Structures are given as structure tokens and as C-alpha cells.
Amino acid sequence: MCSVIIIGLLAGCGDRPWNYPYGFDLPEKNLFFGSFSERPKHLDPAVSYSASEVVFTGQIYEPPLQYHYLKRPYELETLTAEVLPQPIWYDSAGDLLDSHASPDQVMKSVYRIKIKPGIYYQPHPALAKDSSGNFLYHQLTDDELKDIYAIADFEVTGSRELVAADYVHQIKRLAHPKLHSPILGLMSAYIEGLAELSEELNTKHEQGEQIDLTQIQLSGVRELDRYTYEITIKGKYPQFAYWLAMPFFAPMPPEADRFYDQPGLTEKNVSLDWYPIGTGPFMLVENNPNRRMVMVRNPNYRTDDFYPAEGLPEDKENGLLQDAGKPMPFIEQAIYSREVEAIPTWNKFLQGYYDTSGVSSESFDQVVQFGSTGDAVLTEEIQQKGIRLVTSVAATSFYTGFNMLDPVIGGYSEEAKKLRRAVSIAMDYEEYISIFRNGRGIPSHGPIPPGIFGYLPERLGINSFVYRWQHGEAVRQPVAEAKRLLAEAGYPGGRSRKTGEPLILYFDVTATGPDAKAWLDWLRKQFQKIDIQLVTRTTDYNRFQDKMRKGTAQIFQWGWNADYPDPENFLFLLYGPNGKAQYQGENAANYANAQFDRLFEQMRYMDNSPERQQIINEMVAIVREDAPWVWGFHPTDFGLYHQWYQNAKPNLMANNTLKYKRIDAELRTQLQAEWNRPKIWPVILVVLLILSAVFAVVWIYRQREHRRIEL
């Protein structure tokens, strides 16, 4: 009976398949269905930084610049700005410098940004006004707060035009002591007056004073007119333009701060960190990161944001220019569901309930096979569903670092260099990628990943200390060469020539569990190839970080994701004054080479040019020789897209990519129904079996109860 009721209820789900994993009330329109595993921590643009957050903040907030969606190498273009800002350089006397001025001459750079008029914020209660022009919700009483639990509980919303002052306000927010912006330290070194503002605000905060940023000036950032503002940078910092494409520099209306600062709202968890306000194509209407997050199209979004008409030659072949010139966004609503586990996420993607998916290790063999040329192709089962695979090498470097402060593995003597090079040859990253990453990655030959200026492909970019060019490809040097280098380093046969003691190296690691054991066994095997004993020191994350900060780790694994597509963002990881142990910087290996540092200081201020490439080549040659890292690999991202999901092209730098995507909702509904026809016969069979068992039991019971006992 129960089963019949359940089948009846499931059959009453309307036109949707029985296993439809969303509410029945969702309209069949241009919806995007995605998933996320890690809940975002912050949505405030001054604080938010991680990849799990930018999925949302990138669609809501609009900094003045963005990356071109299709062009490669990555190219900045305007978003809310009228034109791409060109820095104006001044010398110490305040005189204007021309574009040929050397970085030493530049005392300050001024970025003057003019934004487009007629851009409006999403409807939001912070901007709601009554008929007299007073804000409706800026002085909420206890009575008004009684029924407020989420931003959607406010009946009235308002909007207003975006102005330059909102950008100025946001930059000031980076210094707010309550926000703890992760880039405050970095930006204080560049934006004039930001460090002083931070000090001033800290003092106020410690004294318990109320902070109203509209009443406080930031000397390096000012509003010139309603639509223009300028940012003054200390010295020359060409990479600053890239920061202008990040949500940190998106506008924030002061009204939002005044609205969210009301104690009653804070107590109810209604905060800017939870309910963002922006001018972007989407606005967040449901924020339950434990279950789902929903963004809908911003009704106030401007109509002059068009799909790009230019791209790479292959983009046209791939249908990526079909929507050229059409107003964006195409999607009405984006629903992101929380999925902690990979297996259900993958199965729901196969059922058509998620539009896109990555490829997890568990499902890799089901999805991908490598052809004779080494190209990844989809398996027949996946191809039959019309799923497309798009791969792209991430702007990321994973490497094994040597602590250059370590007395055994560190240092700059010829012996130390040879020891590190021997290890670099022995650590077979081709094998690592094949075993542990299902072939998803390419071995690195230097710190710069593909797609970033300075990277050289093929023979030009070969690291000749570890590889040799043979039959048109880079081939790892033989282990014999590593052993030779080891002997020259003073450790013939893996024993110290001086003491006769075996060479023991230590690898500090946080990984635990069965997967980690396989990896650590592999690591030990790599070192054993050249007779070095490797001891892995497993420690918890905090202790490991502590060791790294103190410079007491010996060998470690580390990685870096690009913040922006400039070689400076990778080469600075080896810049001496960025040493982690001494300066708490991002140079985890504590590498310091005066010549490299000098070239870095020269290179970082240059525009991309053959001269810059030449300097980068020199720098890469220096670090290859010094070998502070085993260069590791650059991971390859695998993205799977259903056939109804259009305009998908990986863009590793852009945050606001959802607006370019288009969904064929009709095709999706049709295929979902086709792929998800319920099978009732097994249930009927099970029910019949259970009923038979019940009848049998009842019959036996009755027989036993009515059994005559012969006396």
C-alpha cells in the first residue's frame, strides 16, 4: 500500500521526471543549474578573494575593467569605465613624464577613470526611499525589524545611478579595520595614503568611535566629478590595471554601509557579507550556502553590454561568435546547489540536472580516454549524450620547493645547486601527472605557466638542466645524469664524501590518508632512484605553515594561482625581498639572488615587449640554474558541458563569465525527460516479493496458532 502511495505521489510530480532534484515550481525558462562544494565565506568585495566566492561576486559586482571573454592572450577591456585608463606619470618635482620615462624617475602614477553614465544598482532596500526622498530602512526600529530575517523580507527596494564616489568609497573600505581586507597590506604599499588611512581608522576603531568613510579623505583616491575618479599610485605599478578588474575595486554605495551597519540587522545575520549589492548582470536573491544560492538577472542591468564580436579564429568554428552583438546576460536565473560529495554531483550531471561539471578522479575513466596522439577524448557513452569536453592549462604552478636557508639542500654553492638539480631530474613529474592526475597537467620548465607572457613553448622553453630535446620533444635527463650531479655535489652513491654518512632529506607535508600514502611512497621512490633517503614529516596544516613562516621546513610542495596574467605575478615568488621567513612574503623557498632581483625590478615595470621577454628569459635561466624549485607541473582543467550549454570557453582570469552563457532550455527539458524515465517494474517486483513474504508469514503464524497438540 505504501509503495502504491509513493508511486502515486511520484507520478503526480507533473511533467518533471520523478528524480527531478529541484522544487516542482521552477519555470522552464533560461535557468542555469550549477553546483558548489565549498561554501563561500565572504561576499563583501573588500574581503572576498577565494575562487569559491568569485563565482558569485564576479557576477554581482562590477569593477571598472574586465577581461575580454574570447581573446587570448588575456586582454583587459572596459566594463563600467568609458575607456581603458592610461597611467599618467609624474616625477618627484610633480612634472609630467612621457611614456618613455624610466621607472626610477616615476614618483607617482595617476589612473583617471571615467565611468559610463546611466548604470544603475540592482533593486535593494538600502536604496529604498519614501515619497519625501528619505531612506526608508536606514533607521529601523525594533518593530520594523520584527519580521526581518533576510533581505527579501523588505517590502520596498530602490536603486540609484552608479557614481564615481561609490568607487572611491569602496577603496576606502579596504582600510576599514572591521573588514580585514586581505589586500590591505599589498595595496598600502601602492595606493597613496591608504596606509595612513588604515592607521587613522584603526585609532578610531580602538577608541570606539563610529567610522563614517564618507567624512574621511583618502589622499590617493578622489572623486573628480560625478562620473570620474582618480587613483594615485606610488611610483610605477603597471600591474595595477589588473587589480581594477577584480571585485576589490568594484563600487559600493555608502548607503549600503549605513543600512547594514544597523545593529538590529547585524544581529539577524543580514550583512553585506551575506547579501551583496552591485550593478552587475545578476543579483543574489537566496543565500543559503549550506543548501543553495540563487542569482537572478538584475532588472536594472544596462542594455548596452553586448556579447563580443571578436575572438580567436577558432572561436567562430566553435560557434562562440553566434551571439555576437546580442545584449547580455542570456540567463534569467542561476541556481547553485551545494554538493559536498563528488559521486552524487557527477550522477546528477549525467542525468542532465547540472549544466556543467568538472571531472573527478573517481569518474575519470568513465569520461576520458587518451587517443594515440595523447589527446584527451570523451568515451563513447559520454559522447552519446552530446557532452562536450573543453580542456585548458590553468594559470597555476604546482612545485616542490627547496628551502634555500636550509644548510643541506639550500645555499648557492655549486655543490648545492647540483644536489638540487639531481633531485629535479630524479623527480619524474611526467610519471606523477600520469599516476596521480590522470594525465591532467603538463610538466613545468620554469615558474611561468602557459598563457602568461614570458612563457616559451616547446624547444624554446626547455629547461636544459632537467630535460634534453630529442625527437621533437623534451625528454627527462637519465637517472645516471642525476647520480653524476649528486656525486659532484659531494654525495657519491648517496653518501657524504666527507663523513660517509648517508644523505637523508626531509619532506614536510600535511597530506594524510590512503591517497597521500601512495603519493609519499612515490616520492620516496623518486629519491631512492639516486640513493637518497627521503623522510616524510607529516604534520598538521598549522604546524606546516608555522615551519614555512620560520623557514625550518626543508623540502615542501607549494602552489600558486595567478592573480592576473602577468609574469610579475609568478616571478615575484622568487624575488628576494618577498622571502617568507625573513619578510613574510610569498617567496616560500626563501630564494635570493641579487642578479635575479635586479632583473625583476627592471622587468616588473615594463610593458610586454621583446625586451621584456629577453629579461624574463635571463631570469628564468638564472632560477633554472639555481634550481630553488623542482618546477613541477601546470594542471590542466577539464570542463564538461551539456549540449544545451552554449558559449562555453574557459577564461581563467575573468570572474564575470556567467553573463556570456546561453542555455537552450527546451532542449534540456526534452533530454532530461528522455534520460530520466522511471523504471517501475523493479519496485512492483519488490512489492510483490514483500507481499508474498508477509502472506507466507501470516499463513505460518496461523498454522502454528491453530496447530493441534496431541497429548
Place this chain on the structure above:
Amino acid sequence: MIQYIIRRLFYSIPILIGVNLITFAIFFLVNSPDDVARMHLGTKYVTPEAVERWKQDHGYHLPLVYNQSASGVSRVTETIFYHKSFRLFLFDFGRSDSGRDIGHDVRQRMWPSLAIMIPMFLGGLIVNIAFALFMVFFRGTKIDFYAVVFCVLIMSISTLFFVIFAQYLFGKLFQMVPISGFVSGWSMWKFLLLPVVVGIVAGMGGTSRWYRTLFLEEVNKDYVRTARAKGMSEARVLFGHVFRNALIPILTGTVVVIPMLFMGSLIFESFFAIPGLGSYTIEAIQRQDFAIVRSMVFLGSVIYIVALLATDITYTWADPRIRLS
């Protein structure tokens, strides 16, 4: 009985202080305030000044349990332990280290946990008792033997396997129910069906066998023989007498799991994407959010104490001979 309850409640105060101290000690043995700050600030571009500011702003700049630089009572009150833990006794959970009101989050997340755990608990109770009585009815027969084998088989298989297998079979292969997900309102039944059934089946083996043992102990006692001699049907003997007399150990085992209903199940919530409390504490430990960890441990202790008290009270209902004093 009221005196007994009040006394037990007073006993709970030192227990709760102890639990708080142990939680505090374990947490800060593993994570220093600096680690907590760095975890919240992220991994890129974090300066020592930013760490210090964060600690100052969140009260982690104070000494852990004893402030030597303070005087008088402040030596104890001007510490992280006092600031972070004392308000718990007023059931004021305060704000998480990321700024969220913990009480609000708990209230929001407990309902999905209860929505999955209550039917699983009640359904499991009914099924396990019925199945145990069924085995007892057929005791000594082949049916009993195969039923016990069935129980051992279920006990031997990990719950995780049941979850993945059920998702594969009913969600992917038969396509009858969603593989995972959750909606609020009455439509949620569709999402709860599979986890609840899986939970009941996965828990059947051990519990049914245990109940069977309890019932078997009773079934050969004199009062049962007397009941049979009076001509009672076997069903009435089992349900009316055996079951009633085996109730005390069943209650002991049942009421103490009530806190788990509230605190949720990590496996079921993770695999079926149920937005409950099951993962709240684990996520907080991973994020090194001490405010949430101490609140959840405190809440768990309180509910456990109340559940144990409730167990004692239910004894008087199950067996009128028992008096609490």
C-alpha cells in the same frame, strides 16, 4: 521526582564547565590564535599586522586562561576562555569568527536535520522491534536462522555502501527519486524518502539483533509461560508482555540517541545534500572557527544531559516499580 530533576540539573553545571574546558584545551592545543586568524584571513598577501588586527578585533589577543598582566578578577575574566565560553551558560552562543549569529544558524539548520532523522528514528524503531519480534516468534527455526544471517550481513556492510548503492539503484538506474537535494515545504518528502529508507535498512542489523536478544531473555520467563498457559495468542504474548518487559533496555538505548537526531548525520547530509547540522561542527573545525565549535559541543552536552534525564524519567513510565529519588 521534581527534586530529583532539579538535583540532576545542578549536577550538570560542573559537567558543562568541564566539557567547555576540555573543548577549549583541545582546540587551542591544535590551533593557536595566530593560526585561527590566518585561517580566516586566507593564504595570500597576509601580513603579520593583519593577523594582529584580526586577533584584536575578535578577542584572540588576550591570554588563553590566565592574564598575568591584569589584576584581581580580571586575571580570569580578561582571557579568551572567559570571553568566549562564559556566555554559553546563558545560552548566548554569540557570533562565529566569521561574524554570523550562531544561534540563528543552528535554528536554521536543525530543521532539515530533524526532518531526516525523526522519520529515520521512528521508522527504525518500529521496523527493528517488529523484525526482532518476528525473529523471536520463529526462534529456533530456519526462518530465525536466515533472519539472523540477514542481520549480520547488514551489520557487516558499511552505511556508506548502502548510501552509494541506493543512490545508484533508485536514483540513477531506476530513476525513481532524486539522487540528492532538498527543498523546504511538503515537497521535501521526495528528497527524504531514499535517505530515510537507507538509514532504516542500514541500522536494522545491529539493533534488531540486540532487540532479539532482549526479547529472547524474556520469552522463556515464568510470566510468559503463564500467559501462554492462559491461552493467549503468541502475538499478544509478544506484544503485550514480552515487549513491555524488555522496554527498559530499549528505552536506554533509544532516548540517548535523541541528541543525534538534533545534531544530524554527517554521512547522510553530505551524500544526500541535506542542509542540516551534521556538517556544521565538522566545517567549523576545518575552518578553525572556535566560536562555533565550542557552541556546538556545549549544545551537544546540554542535549545529552537532558536526554539522559529523560531516559530516567521514562523508566518510571515503563516500569511503575521504579521510583526516582
